[in-house]
Amino acid sequence: MRKYYLPLGLIGLFIVLTGAxxxxxxxxxxxxxxxxxxxNAILTVSLNLVxxxxxxxxxxHAGFMAVGAYIASVLTTRVIPHFVLGTPLVPSGFMxxxxxxxWAKGPAVHLVFPLVLLMGGLxxxxxxxxxxxxxxxxxGDYLAIVTLAVNxxxxxxxxxxxxxxxxxxxxxIPKLTSVPWVFVWTVISLWGIRNFIYSTYGKGxxxxxxxxxxxxxxxxxxxxxxxxxxxxxxxxxxxxxxLLAHLLLxxxxxxxxxxxxxxxxxxxxxxxxxxxxxxxxGAIAYIGLSEALRPLRLWKWVVISLILIxxxxxxxxxxxxFKEFRFLxxxxxxxxxxxxxxSD
Amino acid sequence: MPxxxxxxxxxxxxxxxxxxxxxxxxxxxxxxxxxxxxxxxKTTIFNLICGLYRPTEGEIAFDGGSLIxxxxxxxxxxGIGRTFQNLRLFNDLTVLDNxxxxxxxxxxxxLADTFLRTGRYWExxxxxxxxAYRLLEIxxxxxxxxxLARNLPYGDQRxxxxxxxxxIEPKLLLLDEPTAGMSPAEMVxxxxxxxxxxxxxxxTILLIEHRMRVVMGxxxxxxxxxxxxxxxxxxxxxxxxxxxxxxxxxxxxxxV
Numbered sequence: 001m002r003k004y005y006l007p008l009g010l011i012g013l014f015i016v017l018t019g020a021x022x023x024x025x026x027x028x029x030x031x032x033x034x035x036x037x038x039x040n041a042i043l044t045v046s047l048n049l050v051x052x053x054x055x056x057x058x059x060x061h062a063g064f065m066a067v068g069a070y071i072a073s074v075l076t077t078r079v080i081p082h083f084v085l086g087t088p089l090v091p092s093g094f095m096x097x098x099x100x101x102x103w104a105k106g107p108a109v110h111l112v113f114p115l116v117l118l119m120g121g122l123x124x125x126x127x128x129x130x131x132x133x134x135x136x137x138x139x140g141d142y143l144a145i146v147t148l149a150v151n152x153x154x155x156x157x158x159x160x161x162x163x164x165x166x167x168x169x170x171x172x173i174p175k176l177t178s179v180p181w182v183f184v185w186t187v188i189s190l191w192g193i194r195n196f197i198y199s200t201y202g203k204g205x206x207x208x209x210x211x212x213x214x215x216x217x218x219x220x221x222x223x224x225x226x227x228x229x230x231x232x233x234x235x236x237x238x239x240x241x242x243l244l245a246h247l248l249l250x251x252x253x254x255x256x257x258x259x260x261x262x263x264x265x266x267x268x269x270x271x272x273x274x275x276x277x278x279x280x281x282g283a284i285a286y287i288g289l290s291e292a293l294r295p296l297r298l299w300k301w302v303v304i305s306l307i308l309i310x311x312x313x314x315x316x317x318x319x320x321x322f323k324e325f326r327f328l329x330x331x332x333x334x335x336x337x338x339x340x341x342x343s344d
Numbered sequence: 345m346p347x348x349x350x351x352x353x354x355x356x357x358x359x360x361x362x363x364x365x366x367x368x369x370x371x372x373x374x375x376x377x378x379x380x381x382x383x384x385x386k387t388t389i390f391n392l393i394c395g396l397y398r399p400t401e402g403e404i405a406f407d408g409g410s411l412i413x414x415x416x417x418x419x420x421x422x423g424i425g426r427t428f429q430n431l432r433l434f435n436d437l438t439v440l441d442n443x444x445x446x447x448x449x450x451x452x453x454x455l456a457d458t459f460l461r462t463g464r465y466w467e468x469x470x471x472x473x474x475x476a477y478r479l480l481e482i483x484x485x486x487x488x489x490x491x492l493a494r495n496l497p498y499g500d501q502r503x504x505x506x507x508x509x510x511x512i513e514p515k516l517l518l519l520d521e522p523t524a525g526m527s528p529a530e531m532v533x534x535x536x537x538x539x540x541x542x543x544x545x546x547x548t549i550l551l552i553e554h555r556m557r558v559v560m561g562x563x564x565x566x567x568x569x570x571x572x573x574x575x576x577x578x579x580x581x582x583x584x585x586x587x588x589x590x591x592x593x594x595x596x597x598x599x600v
Contacts, residue, residue: 192459199458199465200444200451200472203437207445210434216416217394217426219449219512223415228455322436 006327014183021179031179032247037287038182039243042189044267045279046236051265052274053197054229055209056135057144060151061237061264066256067127068120068238069245070158073170075116076104076246090163104174113176117185117242124238125231127154132230136223139212151258158253169252170245177247185243189236190328194276196232198330205229206274266308272318277325285319345408346371347548348393348516353402355392355572362388363572366402368550370516375542375549377563379556379583381592385572386552387429390518394426395419406516421449425509426518429552431501435494439485439504442493443476446511479507482544483537499530506537510545517541519551523558531555535562556593560584568592 017034020026026034043061050058077100081087084103103109127150134146159167196202204225207215216222245251263286271282289307293300311318324330346369353366363385370376378386392399393406395416404411411419420426425446434442451472457465480486483503488496493504502522509517522538523531535558542549553559559566560580568576568583570592576583583589 195459195461196455200448200469201455201458203441203445204448206437206441207434210436211432213396213416214428214432214434215445216396217420217432218446218508219417219421220445221415221417221448 010187014180017183018180026179033287033291034179035177035182035243035247037283038186039177039240039247040264040267040287041186041280041283042236042240042243043264044271044283045190045193045276046233046240047264048268048271048274048276048279049193049197049205049229049233051268052272053202053209054205054226056139057141058131058147058233059144059258059261059265060131060147060149060154061233062256062258062260063147063151063154064124064127064234064237065241065244065260066154066158066253067234067241068117068124069241069251069256070120070164070170071123071238072116072120072242073173073245073251074164075119076100076113076174076176077170077172080112080116100172101174104176109174109176113181113246116176117239120242121235121238124241125235127238128230128234129227131234132227135226135230148258151256151261155253155256158256165252167253169250169255171250173245173249173251175246175249177243182243185239189239190276190280193232193236194328196228197276201225201228269318270308270311272321272323274322275318275320275324276328277323278318278320281319347407348550349403349405350393351403353389353392353399353404355388355397355399355402361572363392363399366569366572366574368567370550371548373542373546373548374565375538375551375563377559377566377580378550378552378569379554379559379566379589380569382554384569384592386569387520388572389569390426390520390550390552393419393518394424417449420512420514423513423515424518425512425514425516427502427505427509427520427522429520429524431505433493433501433504433508436492438490439480439493439496440473440476440489442504443479443507443511444472446508447472447475450513476507476511479510482510482541483507499526499533502526502534503537506541510541514545515548517547517549519549521552521554523553523555531558538562556584 021031043065047058047061050056078089081098081100081103082089085098087098130150131147135143138146158164164170197205204215204220205228207218207220208222208225212222241256248255267282267286268279270285271280272278289304290300293303296303348368348370350366350368353363355363366389378389380386391397393404393411395411395414398413406419406422406424434445451468453462453464453468477486477489480489483506485500485503485507488500493501496504519538523534526534538549538551539562541547551559551563563580565578566580566583567574568586568589575588575592576586578586
């Protein structure tokens, strides 16, 4: 019976959130905040895979979000309208002369949107190789510089591609991101990354953090582990980017600057390193805080930064570093012997 | 054909000659000792076997196949387990996870199984878990299974390293000063343990030691090296009385 608690709880939560949104119990504002929390949880847990579990320091997460966001948005504003409405693939001029959202009003869109996001995610995963391959030879601070460079490369590539709107970006993205979709993708991301990291494959990734050379000697294919970690991480960053684009309805390269990467980093450290639960809490705490402090206007950033400094001083491991909620913790195996109690 | 055959192995670090014309034929469940003073190149030989460095010259063959140019995980997953002089455990992971990781090359489920938690995943993961736990039992450290490796007493950390090396299911075990930093009592225990796992797992062992007492007690044959070169080879008795070995350890005799 116990094993059904979690799925039942998730289905219940899904029905409550979706119902409350559709029936109008949640205002547009509340819905938007909920969606932001979900999207940022996806971004945070995916970055945690690299920065927490693998022990590298990636500062270019927004680069992979950009790849996912642009691929998904081009599909929904250009490619699909081209086949459905017969509009040109590259519109002349910045403004669209047709209503891109027209096709997105039918029921078919609910089948198309996950596929669109998946395409974005796969594209981003491919871009993840840009970091994974250099990571064979370099690590630590030097790899951080590579991730920074990749963030800039991606941003400038989009800035200089006139067909994708250059620095003006893409407009008229249909609003396809909704509370139920964000909920589903958040669950998939948290659950998927948790399943990966607590398998023996995932332990290979953690072994790289602990001692890369010893990991190699203990038969861990560290190259493969790194490719897996970076690609899975950027895959979910791409999914998050696609969701964000279809919530903002407008993206440009500046949306995915190093500032966005830093924001995700903050959520990782706030929530806690090497923790799926922490990633979720980090997103909730950060978005919640920045909404609650909205009345302070610009002073908000002073307060948030102060809170971060205090956190680093007094609780460096974040809210839940290296710990998990019971329902996310790896299933304890059955054994006959009693152990000495685990100490922290 | 011996299990491990090394011929003309030479390695330079920049201009420094670390190993010169080293050779070894090892197999058939033998326990061979490798002794020499600090900096003689013993650990470098281990690292060359395991593929951490590509040797400047020479041939290393394991089970009939050349190891030159392979990555460490490809080499060790062929059945070479090793321990380290300065412990290299995965400190912030549990003891059980340490041993599980060494079974990485034998994961039998795919990535899709991992994400979806299929029956194949649970079956494969169960086997890994069971094998890891059994090894902890054999080494008498199963009570620490869920502790972080860093919290264990030193002697038990050495046992975890041994369990981890055995989890590879090695044919050849490379032990790098397994009694370093141990008290005489712990040392005797470790020597017993080495003998026991050797019989139980039918292992061929190459043992680096600094302390003469250990190698003299358990090795059939010993190689002594100094400045990367073999200076003597033979039974413990022969080594003990070899003039060059004594010189390497105690310094040359000087006529006054």
